[in-house]
Amino acid sequence: MALKDLVADASKIDEEVIEGIVADYVRYDPTAFRIVFTPEGTVLKNELKLLVYLVAVVGWKYLVDEPVAVPTKPVDLEVAVGISGGTLRPILKKLKDSHLVSANAGHYAVQTANLDAVRRATSGEKVKLTKSRKSPTKSIARDISNQPEGEKVKSKKGSAGELRPVLEQWVRGGFFNEARTIRETLDRYHEYGIIVKQTSLSGLLLRVVRDGLLSRTKVERDGRTVWGYKAKSE
Secondary structure, eight states, X not given: OOGGGGOOOGGGOOHHHHHHHHTTTEEEXXXXXXXXXXXXXXXXXXXXXXXXXXXXXXXXXXXXXXXOOOOOSHHHHIIIIIOOHHHHHHHHHHHHHTTSEEEETXXXXXXXXXXXXXXXXXXXOOOOSSOOSSOHHHHHHHHHHTSOTXXXXXXXXXXXXXXXXXXXXXXXXXXXXXXXXXXXXXXXXHHTXXXXXXXXXXHHHHHHHHTTXXXXXXXXXXXXXXXXXXXXXX
């Protein structure tokens, strides 16, 4: 890895990374220029709820032509996120100390250079310091390979790293011969009894695109334009 690979350009952050983090938890109201939490978002723990909101604020630039500055001082965040100041300020300090958010002139913003760490935090992933003797990666891939098409396997949980062998097998099997959206790919995993969150899957798909396994293009689904992932032609 070269040093240049460690440079994070905030202007080039992919909108789909942001979408993968906030999709289940917020909705945008461009008319009122407001971010509204979904029922799933309202029950998030305070720390995660705050992170999701700050990521959603970054997402405005992909949705409107002339976004206005969103005030994110503690007093503003109290109203937007619904967390009292006495609880909010210690959380902001903790997130800042963890380099997940930064502060400028009293306004808080998510650290875009650490957006992947934010994704992991909101998806509940944790870094394991010890190696397991069992290999979930091989276990999941083996279960899939031994199942006839369409037959489900026992429910398993897997991180993005553990799910890649399964995705690569589906590429070879032709599932991605036509463009597939994140939602369609997510449904595919769930059909096979593999539990994965959209936030984990979006990161995995971005990595396989960068590695050249899949290409991506805009496709229409249910009246919306979204990213579709397709196997590259030989």
